[in-house]
Each structure stands twice: as structure tokens, then as C-alpha cells.
Amino acid sequence: METHPRRTVLAAALGAAAAAAAAGTAQAHGGHGDRDERRFVKRRLKAMSLEEKVGQLFTTYAYGQTADTAVAADVASNQAAHGVDNAAELVRTYHLGGIIYFAWSNNVANPDQITALSNGLQDAALDGCGTPLFIATDQEHGLVTRIGPPATQLPGAMALGATHDPEAARAAAVVAGTELRAMGLNQNFAPDADVNVNPANPVIGVRSFGSDGEHVAAFVAAQVEGYQARGDLAATVKHFPGHGDTEDDSHSELPRIDHTYEEWREIDAPPFRAAIESGVDLVMTAHIQFPALDASLRPATLSEEILTGLLRDELGYDGVVITDSLRMEGVRNGYGDDRIPVLALLAGADILLMPEHIDIAYSAVLAAVRGGELSRRRIDESVTRILGLKYRLGLFGDPYADPALVDDVVGVPASLEAAQALSDRTTTLVTNDGTLPVPTDGGSVLVTGWGATTVPRIAAEFTNRGWSPASLVTGAAPTQAQIDAAVAAAAGKGLVVVSTNNTKLNPGQVSLVAALAATGVPVVALGVQNPYDIAYLGDHPNAYLATYSYSLDGLESAVHAILGSVNPAGRLPVDIPTADGTGILFPFGHGLSY
Structure with missing residues (x-):
């Protein structure tokens, strides 16, 4: 194995305690660990300045494919966002505890580049305050996928939920987690533990494993265990106390959940309980109002009643609590950017994710400590949890990824074949008048x-x-002219396949399917995101399949099912209500096969 030059420096700096930390990957997650860990963390904490401790509380983004990028566009973006040139400077300036990768911040071009970026960032952290970084992303798969091919693309949560087999979710998480760690990431903001009981939910939907709390709990537990199986990657369940029953998007407004406390215990809480029992390393907060849990209507991220009273005291969670992005309007509405990080820490959060202005947020926390609003003991509590998790992940022993191993781990044929096999188990045949298989x-x-x-x-x-397809994109809201063009294109065809996405809000898609059905050519509709489209299509399509995703593997599986090379085995992980919402059109567990 190639030796990274920083490894010997790190080992010398940390001594025997750091060597012991390398064995920490086998220790249990979610708590304060054993005596060696406590001694190690106590020594590290004592040696840190207040500025270094406060820096450990922050995870944010930076632009660029390398830690020390000099690309003009990246430098300009970093200056505009953070007042620094690159990620390395950002890490050193604020003693950051973590970095998060996105495609929009130009971090994830390919596995080799990602690996080099991760190692460069760890260099910057160790050259600075000497504490290795959390390196994270949101690789939920399905709708939320930050790292694309050649990394293995796996079914998302609701697709996996359609297998009704938690072992499928565990297998997917093992593959995904192994590939992330090979590229130098050590933290994944997945799985989603929300229970999607509201078909109109604009922000969760197929990111959830389903609409039944116990079903979701089983899948969440399996994925937590799969991601954390090797002991070197931290899973994160989100969004506590549960974001599954809302019609508002917390990125742009503050949603409200009107479940009673009893409903929360029955519907929303089981997946979080299951995750905690499985030793999950992090819990992410939700920017939602939940009056039954906190009558003050503070966002859950800023609520002591929710983060401390419920999560820590009632559910017994003693791991790391991370906020959702503090750039989202769901938490910024009504609160200044200098107050949000302080209030989140007072509520019980440990890591502050992506504040709008890192300098304002960092300075505000320092000022709150120096002014007595936040005690040094409170800061030490969070930093102790953060350092303890880094210890258990083995980051103090060796935070680096081995570039020589990337091609042997990421996107290898066995993983790609496993992903397709999993996908083939997810496609759900909801209606069929005998047209399928073709x-x-x-x-x-x-x-x-x-x-x-x-x-x-x-x-x-x-x-x-071996087919001869014609294709015509009609979009989210087909015009009459586009519908007429599709009808004309259908003439003489043996089959029409029409993809739909959110027919409730886009009735033009319903008109398209109806017009195509009127041609007499067999019509197969594919709901390529949320499975609820069939409620608005009536009996127009001859068959309707739910794919839960428009990923390549999911679409390939759907065509396999249409042509009969795969017998559709998926079953709905949600209830599909009638269009008027007064009843259930297709119940949880429904699914046809050949």
C-alpha cells in the first residue's frame, strides 16, 4: 500500500494514543466509547484553544476540485462565499471540523479527483489545528445522488422499500459506504428516516423508505448497519423529529407538522429509535415546526424541547447531532445568521452545517462563549462527541484514502451487477389489463x-x-400541440411507453396519456418518481409501473419488466390514495407479477 507523506507526521504528532485510535474502528458507534477513547479525547480537548474547539463545530462547503485550487472561477466563488481562495485556506482559517461535497461546488468530477481532494483537505486540517476532518456528502442514491458514475448508482430509499426486504437496503449501503470511504469520505448524510405519509410532500417523497413507520424503521436500521459495517464511515439519519407529513419545502419556507405527540411516537419516532438502537453515529435535525412537541413553534433545529428533551432524554441518544443546512429558509425565517448557530447549540446540536456566512456564524459562537451565553462546558460537550466519533472512525490513526485502491473498489463490475440486480427487484407493476409482458x-x-x-x-x-423506438419529449406540462404531435407519432406503433412525473400538479400529462390511449395503441405508463401518478390517470393506461426513480438502472429495470425478461417483484411501500384523498386506491404492499 502506498504510504502518504502526512501519515508519519501524524503518527509522530499524536504518539501512542493515536496508534491506539487506529484500532478504534472496531468499537461501538453512537456513544462515548471506552477508556482509551475517553483519555485520548480528554488530552486533545485540553490542548485545543477555544477558537479550535469552535471551529470543530462547523461543517461547510468550498468550491474546487483540489484543496488548493487556483482556478479563477473557484477562487472567485470561494471569495464571494467565504472570503478565502480555496478549501485549504478555509479549513485552516476556521479550524473546520468538516467539509461537505456537492456537484454544484465542483467537488465531484471523478473518483480519482475526489480521492485527491479528500487527501488534500486532510493535509490542510492536520497542518492547521492537527485534527482530521469529517468529509461528508448526501449520497442517499436515487433522487439525491451527489457522486455519479463511474461510482455505483444504487436504488434510492423508496425503491429499496418496494423490495420489502431490509437485507436489500443493507447490501446497498455496504456497497455505497465502501465506495465512499475509498474516495476519502468518512461521513454520509443518509439514510432518510422520514415516514412519507403525505403524498404531496415536496421535499421527501421517494427519499423515504415508505409510509409505514415500522417498515421504514427496519430499512433505516439495515442501512445504518450497512454503512457502518466497516467502522470507518459514519451514517446520518435525518430529519429529526420527522419530515414526512408536510406539503411545504423547508429549503424555501418553514413547514409545520400537526401530528399529535401520540402520532409522533407511532408514526415518526420508530425509524429514529431503530437507528439509535443500531448505533447510528449522527442524527440530523429538521427545520420544521412541530407544535405538539414544542408549543413555541421554534424550528426543531433550534428547539431544546425537541433536540434535548426528545432526542437525548426520551430516546436516549448520546451521539452527534448535526443541523440541516443553516442556509435554508426554514431556519433563517425570523432568525439572524448570527443567532442561528448559537440557538442551535443551546438547543442541543453539536455540528452546525453550512451557515450562510461562516465568518458571522463562527464569530457569533465565539462571542456567545466569551459573553457567557454559551458556557465553555457546553462547547466541550459537543467537541467531546465530535472528537470521540473521529477517534472511533480511525481518523486520528489514518484519515487518508489510498489512491492506488480506488479503481479496485469504486464502480467495479461486481458492484454494478449487484446494483442492477437490486434495481430489478424494485419495479412495481401497479395495474395491468394483460398487455404486459409484451x-x-x-x-x-x-x-x-x-x-x-x-x-x-x-x-x-x-x-x-432489438426494438425500433421513436422518442418525443413532451415535458412536465404538455401543450395541446405537443399532445397532438405525440398522438400522430403513435400511429402505426405496436406500443406506447409514456413517462409521467407528478400528474397531480401537471394535468397536461393526464391529457397526454388519455389522448394516447384513445389511439387504440397499447399504452404503458411509467411513474418515474413518486408512485402516486396512477391516481390521476384513471384507467387510461393499459398498465402502470412505478419505478421510484428516473435513474438509468431503474429505467432499465422497467423496460426489462415491460418485455418480460424480469418478472416485476416490487410491492408498494406506500398507500396510494384516491385522487380526491377520501380513500385508498392501492394499499401498502400491493403489487402484480406475471
């Missing part, structure tokens, strides 16, 4: 509907199977 090995097909990349992907898969 009994031919080739023919003419029109692929149309939603998705500038989705429609061509479906068409390409038909081409791969």
Missing part, C-alpha cells in the same frame, strides 16, 4: 412523456433489446 422480441414503439434525459434513456434501452 409478447414480442422487437417492434415499433413510441417513447414519450416527461424527462429530457428520461425519454431518450428509455428509448435506448428498447433499442438495446
Whole structure:
């Protein structure tokens, strides 16, 4: 194995205690650990300045594919966002505890680049305050995927929930976690523990494993255990106390959950309890109002009643609590950027994620400590949890990834085959009048509907199977002219496949399906995100499949099911209500096969 030059420096700096920390990866997650850990953390804490301690409380982003980027666009973006040139300078200036990767911040071009960035950031952290970094991303898979191919693309939460087999979720998490750690990441902001009981939820939806609390709990526990199986990657369940029953998006407003306390215990709490029992390393807060849990209507992120009273005292969680992004309007509405981090710490949070202005937030916490609003003991509590987790992940022993191993781990054929096999188990056949499976090995097909990349992907898969597809993208809100064009294109075809996405808010898609059905050509509809579209399509399509995703593997699985090479085995992980919301059209667990 290649030796990184920083490793010997780190070992010399930390001495025998750091060597012992390398064995910490086998220790239990979610608590304060054993005596060696406590001694190590106590010594580290004593040696840190207040500024270094406060820096450990922050995780944020930086632009660039390298830690010391000199690319003009990245430098300009970093200066505008943080007042520094690059990530390395940001880490050293604020003694950051963590960095988060995004595509929009130009961090995730390919596995080799990601690995080099991770190692460069660890260099910066160790050259600065001497404490290794958390390096995180939101790799939920499905709808929220930050690192694309050649990393293995796996089914998202609701797709996995459709297998009704938690072992499928565990297997996916093992693959995903192993690949993340190979690229130098040690923290994943997944799985989502929200119970999606509201079909109109704009921010969770297919990010949830389903609409039943116990079902979601089983899948969350399995993924926590899968991600943390090797002991070198931390899982994060989100969004406490539960974001599954809202029609508002906390990125742009402050949602309100009107469950009673008893409903919270029955519906929302089970997945978080299961995660805690499985030793989850981090819990992420939600920017939501939950009057039954805190009558003050403070966002949960800023609520002592919720973060301390419920999460720590009632559920017994003693691990790391991280906020959702502090740039989101759900927490900023009504609170200044200098107050939000202080209030979150007072409520019980440990890590402050992505404040709008790092300098304002960092300075505000320092001022609150020096002014007595935040005690030094309170800061030490959070830093103790953070250092303890870094110890247990083995970061004080060796925080680096080995570049020589990346190609042997990330996107290898065995993982890609496993991902496709998992995906083939997720496709759910909701309705079928006998049209499926299509009994031919080739023919003419029109692929149309939603998705500038989705429609061509479906068409390409038909081409791969010997068909002669025509494709026509009609978009989210088809006009009458687009509908007429699709009807004309369907003439003489043996099959029409139409992709839909959110028919409730886009009735033009319903008109499209109805018009295509009126041609007499068999119509198969694919709900390529939330599975609820069928409630608004009536009996127009001859068959309807839920894919829970417009990822390549999910669409490939759907075509396999249409052509009969895969017998659809998925079953709904949610209830599909009637269009008027007065009843259940298709219940949890429903699914057809051949």
C-alpha cells in the first residue's frame, strides 16, 4: 500500500494514543466509547484553544476540485462565499471540523479527483489545528445522488422499500459506504428516516423508505448497519423529529407538522429509535415546526424541547447531532445568521452545517462563549462527541484514502451487477389489463412523456433489446400541440411507453396519456418518481409501473419488466390514495407479477 507523506507526521504528532485510535474502528458507534477513547479525547480537548474547539463545530462547503485550487472561477466563488481562495485556506482559517461535497461546488468530477481532494483537505486540517476532518456528502442514491458514475448508482430509499426486504437496503449501503470511504469520505448524510405519509410532500417523497413507520424503521436500521459495517464511515439519519407529513419545502419556507405527540411516537419516532438502537453515529435535525412537541413553534433545529428533551432524554441518544443546512429558509425565517448557530447549540446540536456566512456564524459562537451565553462546558460537550466519533472512525490513526485502491473498489463490475440486480427487484407493476409482458422480441414503439434525459434513456434501452423506438419529449406540462404531435407519432406503433412525473400538479400529462390511449395503441405508463401518478390517470393506461426513480438502472429495470425478461417483484411501500384523498386506491404492499 502506498504510504502518504502526512501519515508519519501524524503518527509522530499524536504518539501512542493515536496508534491506539487506529484500532478504534472496531468499537461501538453512537456513544462515548471506552477508556482509551475517553483519555485520548480528554488530552486533545485540553490542548485545543477555544477558537479550535469552535471551529470543530462547523461543517461547510468550498468550491474546487483540489484543496488548493487556483482556478479563477473557484477562487472567485470561494471569495464571494467565504472570503478565502480555496478549501485549504478555509479549513485552516476556521479550524473546520468538516467539509461537505456537492456537484454544484465542483467537488465531484471523478473518483480519482475526489480521492485527491479528500487527501488534500486532510493535509490542510492536520497542518492547521492537527485534527482530521469529517468529509461528508448526501449520497442517499436515487433522487439525491451527489457522486455519479463511474461510482455505483444504487436504488434510492423508496425503491429499496418496494423490495420489502431490509437485507436489500443493507447490501446497498455496504456497497455505497465502501465506495465512499475509498474516495476519502468518512461521513454520509443518509439514510432518510422520514415516514412519507403525505403524498404531496415536496421535499421527501421517494427519499423515504415508505409510509409505514415500522417498515421504514427496519430499512433505516439495515442501512445504518450497512454503512457502518466497516467502522470507518459514519451514517446520518435525518430529519429529526420527522419530515414526512408536510406539503411545504423547508429549503424555501418553514413547514409545520400537526401530528399529535401520540402520532409522533407511532408514526415518526420508530425509524429514529431503530437507528439509535443500531448505533447510528449522527442524527440530523429538521427545520420544521412541530407544535405538539414544542408549543413555541421554534424550528426543531433550534428547539431544546425537541433536540434535548426528545432526542437525548426520551430516546436516549448520546451521539452527534448535526443541523440541516443553516442556509435554508426554514431556519433563517425570523432568525439572524448570527443567532442561528448559537440557538442551535443551546438547543442541543453539536455540528452546525453550512451557515450562510461562516465568518458571522463562527464569530457569533465565539462571542456567545466569551459573553457567557454559551458556557465553555457546553462547547466541550459537543467537541467531546465530535472528537470521540473521529477517534472511533480511525481518523486520528489514518484519515487518508489510498489512491492506488480506488479503481479496485469504486464502480467495479461486481458492484454494478449487484446494483442492477437490486434495481430489478424494485419495479412495481401497479395495474395491468394483460398487455404486459409484451409478447414480442422487437417492434415499433413510441417513447414519450416527461424527462429530457428520461425519454431518450428509455428509448435506448428498447433499442438495446432489438426494438425500433421513436422518442418525443413532451415535458412536465404538455401543450395541446405537443399532445397532438405525440398522438400522430403513435400511429402505426405496436406500443406506447409514456413517462409521467407528478400528474397531480401537471394535468397536461393526464391529457397526454388519455389522448394516447384513445389511439387504440397499447399504452404503458411509467411513474418515474413518486408512485402516486396512477391516481390521476384513471384507467387510461393499459398498465402502470412505478419505478421510484428516473435513474438509468431503474429505467432499465422497467423496460426489462415491460418485455418480460424480469418478472416485476416490487410491492408498494406506500398507500396510494384516491385522487380526491377520501380513500385508498392501492394499499401498502400491493403489487402484480406475471
